Amino acid sequence: MDSFTTPLLAGTATGALLLIAALGLALTFGQMGVINMAHGEFLMAGAYATYLTQQVVTNTDVSVLVALPVAFLVAGLLGLLLEVTVISWMYRRPLDTLLVTVGVGLVLQQLAKDVFGAQGDPVRTPGWLEGNIDVFGYHWPYRQMFTIVLALMALTALAALLKYSSFGRQIRATVQNRDLAETVGIRTRTVDRITFFVGSGLAGIGGVAVSLISGTNPRLGTAYIISAFLVVVAGGLGQLKGTVIAAFAVGIATSFFADWTSASMAQVATFALVVVFLQVRPQGLFVVRSRGLA
Amino acid sequence: MKSFARSYGPLVAIAVLAVLLLVVAPAVLSPFRLNNLGKYCCWAIAAVGIGLAWGRGGMLVMGQGVFFGIGGYAMAMHLKLEAAGPEGIPDFMLLYGDGTMPGWWEPFRSGAFTLFAIVALPAIAAAILGYAVFKRRVKGAYFAILTQALAVVFATLLIATIQETGGFNGLNQFTFFFGYNLYDPVNKKMVYSIAAGLLVACLVVVWQLYRSRFGELLVATRDAEERVRFLGHDPANVKLAAFVIAAVMASIGGAMFAPIAGIISPSDVDATASIFLIAGVALGGRALLLGPALGAIAVGYGRSTLSESFPDQWTYFLGALFIAVILLFPAGLASLFGKAWSRLPRRKAAPA
Amino acid sequence: MRLPHPNPDDLGLDYLEVRGLTVDFDGFKAVDGVDLTLLQGRVHFLIGPNGAGKTTLVDAVTGLVPATGLARYRNQDLLSVRSHKIVRAGIGRTFQTATVFEELSVLQNLDIAGGVHRSPFALLRARRGVPSYVADALETVGLADLRDRPAGVLAHGQKQWLEIGMLLVQDAKVMLLDEPVAGMSAEEREETGALLQRIGEERTIVVIEHDMDFVRSFADVVTVMHAGKVLIEGSVAEIQASPEVQEVYLGRTVEGTTHA
Numbered sequence: 001m002d003s004f005t006t007p008l009l010a011g012t013a014t015g016a017l018l019l020i021a022a023l024g025l026a027l028t029f030g031q032m033g034v035i036n037m038a039h040g041e042f043l044m045a046g047a048y049a050t051y052l053t054q055q056v057v058t059n060t061d062v063s064v065l066v067a068l069p070v071a072f073l074v075a076g077l078l079g080l081l082l083e084v085t086v087i088s089w090m091y092r093r094p095l096d097t098l099l100v101t102v103g104v105g106l107v108l109q110q111l112a113k114d115v116f117g118a119q120g121d122p123v124r125t126p127g128w129l130e131g132n133i134d135v136f137g138y139h140w141p142y143r144q145m146f147t148i149v150l151a152l153m154a155l156t157a158l159a160a161l162l163k164y165s166s167f168g169r170q171i172r173a174t175v176q177n178r179d180l181a182e183t184v185g186i187r188t189r190t191v192d193r194i195t196f197f198v199g200s201g202l203a204g205i206g207g208v209a210v211s212l213i214s215g216t217n218p219r220l221g222t223a224y225i226i227s228a229f230l231v232v233v234a235g236g237l238g239q240l241k242g243t244v245i246a247a248f249a250v251g252i253a254t255s256f257f258a259d260w261t262s263a264s265m266a267q268v269a270t271f272a273l274v275v276v277f278l279q280v281r282p283q284g285l286f287v288v289r290s291r292g293l294a
Numbered sequence: 295m296k297s298f299a300r301s302y303g304p305l306v307a308i309a310v311l312a313v314l315l316l317v318v319a320p321a322v323l324s325p326f327r328l329n330n331l332g333k334y335c336c337w338a339i340a341a342v343g344i345g346l347a348w349g350r351g352g353m354l355v356m357g358q359g360v361f362f363g364i365g366g367y368a369m370a371m372h373l374k375l376e377a378a379g380p381e382g383i384p385d386f387m388l389l390y391g392d393g394t395m396p397g398w399w400e401p402f403r404s405g406a407f408t409l410f411a412i413v414a415l416p417a418i419a420a421a422i423l424g425y426a427v428f429k430r431r432v433k434g435a436y437f438a439i440l441t442q443a444l445a446v447v448f449a450t451l452l453i454a455t456i457q458e459t460g461g462f463n464g465l466n467q468f469t470f471f472f473g474y475n476l477y478d479p480v481n482k483k484m485v486y487s488i489a490a491g492l493l494v495a496c497l498v499v500v501w502q503l504y505r506s507r508f509g510e511l512l513v514a515t516r517d518a519e520e521r522v523r524f525l526g527h528d529p530a531n532v533k534l535a536a537f538v539i540a541a542v543m544a545s546i547g548g549a550m551f552a553p554i555a556g557i558i559s560p561s562d563v564d565a566t567a568s569i570f571l572i573a574g575v576a577l578g579g580r581a582l583l584l585g586p587a588l589g590a591i592a593v594g595y596g597r598s599t600l601s602e603s604f605p606d607q608w609t610y611f612l613g614a615l616f617i618a619v620i621l622l623f624p625a626g627l628a629s630l631f632g633k634a635w636s637r638l639p640r641r642k643a644a645p646a
Numbered sequence: 647m648r649l650p651h652p653n654p655d656d657l658g659l660d661y662l663e664v665r666g667l668t669v670d671f672d673g674f675k676a677v678d679g680v681d682l683t684l685l686q687g688r689v690h691f692l693i694g695p696n697g698a699g700k701t702t703l704v705d706a707v708t709g710l711v712p713a714t715g716l717a718r719y720r721n722q723d724l725l726s727v728r729s730h731k732i733v734r735a736g737i738g739r740t741f742q743t744a745t746v747f748e749e750l751s752v753l754q755n756l757d758i759a760g761g762v763h764r765s766p767f768a769l770l771r772a773r774r775g776v777p778s779y780v781a782d783a784l785e786t787v788g789l790a791d792l793r794d795r796p797a798g799v800l801a802h803g804q805k806q807w808l809e810i811g812m813l814l815v816q817d818a819k820v821m822l823l824d825e826p827v828a829g830m831s832a833e834e835r836e837e838t839g840a841l842l843q844r845i846g847e848e849r850t851i852v853v854i855e856h857d858m859d860f861v862r863s864f865a866d867v868v869t870v871m872h873a874g875k876v877l878i879e880g881s882v883a884e885i886q887a888s889p890e891v892q893e894v895y896l897g898r899t900v901e902g903t904t905h906a
Binding site for chain 1: 354375423426427430431432434435436437438439440442443444446447450451453454455565566569572576606609610612613615617620621624
């Protein structure tokens with residue numbers, strides 16, 4: 001039983017982490033066609049925000065809860081800054097946004113190295129997240145469960161925002177037909193900016209979860225960004241459910257592969273799995289059908 | 295006469311570059327600088343391939359480090375075995391492993407096999423990945439992300455297999471290059487000349503490709519893939535050909551990099567290294583003939599110079615370079631010269 | 647009112663046959679059991695209101711969307727092969743928005759279209775001179791003077807002609823043209839119509855069109871589609887006399903069908 005529950009539960013937690021990271025990516029990619037390669041560094045920023053919050057709010061039990069909105073704001077504002085200063089100049093040049101944000105990611109990474117040092121800092125776990133629960137013989141850490149709870153909360157909040165708020169309707173309108181949305185008076189540029197803020201902010205939330213598991217580290221973002229992108233690719237664009245299924249599938253699959261072989265072979269296997277999966281569904285799990293081709 | 299200049303002008307430019315690299319540089323540069331220039335040439339060879347795939351073919355190949363690494367490691371394995379002598383095994387395997395050599399190292403004792411592998415392995419790898427991806431019409435950002443993921447996976451795999459590939463340290467301490475002692479400055483110069491010569495050869499190859507019907511078809515596929523399909527071509531095959539050629543070029547670059555740098559390690563082939571290769575191409579002008587090569591040499595030079603004086607600032611510089619070039623000169627710096635060049639004859643012609 | 651389908655034995659093999667063609671988009675039938683026989687030597691028009699399934703029909707025949715039923719040309723089943731193979735079977739098409747290679751010259755655009763018949767090795771050589779079939783196509787579509795211009799600078803109508811020229815170069819025996827005269831001036835329409843009649847003598851030409859004046863002037867056969875089905879097929883006069891067609895074009899819904 002152990003060889004099954006352990007990778008399943010640990011993989012679900014990894015999947016949850018990937019989900020938080022991928023949600024923001026899917027949002028900005030889906031809506032604006034922007035591939036934000038600095039998204040991983042926003043995750044890192046969230047982790048450092050958690051670390052800094054702990055320096056100010058020394059009560060560890062509280063500080064993590066304070067860190068959540070702080071990390072969301074820090075990463076969100078970074079995203080907004082990126083959108084306004086760089087991305088808005090590269091409207092409809094998606095591959096170029098990819099390259100520019102690679103540059104931004106490099107700069108942010110080096111900045112973190114210079115400010116906080118290359119080694120990274122530990123983040124203290126609050127008392128209420130210490131310990132674990134026994135599931136079929138596996139000691140499942142509360143921290144991993146917290147990640148899942150956090151991911152589900154982020155997912156619910158985002159889904160509700162998209163579905164029920166007028167802003168959400170504007171986002172969906174913009175995704176489906178930008179030109180039409182503009183003609184009915186939606187300020188798509190403003191919608192873009194808020195979307196970027198929210199998407200990047202979600203990376204900050206992901207950073208909090210990551211920091212509780214592995215502390216801070218300047219290269220923390222690069223560890224997650226590619227897997228998160230694979231999730232977006234496999235999940236398809238335009239619908240959250242694809243991202244959700246893909247995130248947990250990738251997380252759990254990686255975890256099982258790692259259990260059977262090694263952590264690095266698991267990466268190889270997951271990559272191969274995504275490529276094979278794209279043979280079956282080249283556009284990912286779900287795709288919004290658009291009319292006209294040429 | 296005009297059409298002659300148009301057709302063969304680029305060839306003259308390649309010839310000028312060849313003279314600079316093969317005659318002038320060895321005469322004026324110190325052995326240390328010349329060796330550095332050799333490294334830049336290796337990156338430039340990979341960059342020429344990126345120019346073909348990305349500039350002309352529209353495929354943003356963000357994982358060329360993988361193919362650079364395949365060539366680099368294939369060559370390095372041969373050099374390690376050469377250094378170990380007949381029946382010998384590489385030193386690091388005694389250090390980290392149990393003193394036995396994995397069977398797949400054995401063929402690399404043969405120089406001929408190694409040279410074959412440097413061309414065949416990346417071609418096969420690129421063909422498999424490219425076939426899977428292009429036939430299913432995966433393109434644009436999806437393709438870019440997949441190639442970068444490949445680079446991450448490749449580097450992770452190398453780091454994890456310290457007993458087989460030297461892990462994080464990579465492969466180093468080569469003594470002989472196909473029988474020539476690498477500590478002899480004359481031989482070092484020869485290795486440099488081979489790298490520079492291969493760069494010139496690759497440039498001639500892409501020059502012919504660009505002026506051929508294949509080159510036109512590649513640009514057509516980049517700009518309107520569906521249209522190409524309805525002309526009776528399978529765009530997947532066109533892209534696959536360019537991708538495979540680019541992979542082979544990267545591999546050749548990597549193969550020469552190992553003896554020149556004296557080391558090949560995961561940090562030479564990972565995602566960041568791949569991005570570094572892209573940077574040169576973007577700077578020089580992705581769609582131009584000489585742009586990618588010159589850009590790669592310039593960025594390589596910048597990297598050496600900056601790393602010597604400000605080791606930490608290099609990353610900032612690379613990042614800023616990306617942002618500035620893509621934002622301000624998406625067609626590369628060389629496009630500025632290109633514009634000036636194309637204006638010159640017109641101005642002269644106007645009054646006449 | 648439907649024309650009897652001609653007996654295939656009288657026709658040789660050079661016709662495009664469509665039987666029971668259906669395209670199903672997640673339960674919505676964009677094309678619903680269409681039967682068509684498209685003969686050589688005729689300019690065939692496909693008309694109908696927006697959403698009638700005209701473009702989808704062409705998409706299905708050219709392998710862009712999966713379909714069930716039958717589409718056959720010269721004994722080749724078109725529904726089971728991929729787009730570029732369909733083209734190689736002699737079926738060419740254009741798109742609603744003219745798609746030419748903007749950075750390549752007119753000549754290069756046409757030359758690429760001739761590439762179907764070249765070996766892979768020929769692709770590696772540079773082009774020398776102008777192949778006769780490219781020169782012919784340049785003359786036929788009237789772009790000989792513009793052959794060295796980048797296609798991107800051509801006027802809208804010229805781009806459409808270039809596309810037709812590309813179909814000529816690739817020697818398409820069946821040409822499926824999606825709104826070739828949309829956005830053209832009256833003069834350009836005249837020229838296009840004359841061009842279609844000229845090249846249509848030894849080809850099967852199918853034109854999707856909205857402009858009724860154009861249809862009246864140049865159609866040999868007209869098929870009216872509505873809600874994924876063929877409403878009626880006949881000569882221009884027959885179509886104009888049809889009460890069903892008038893109903894559709896006045897926006898009323900024909901019994902048993904729905905607007906898409």
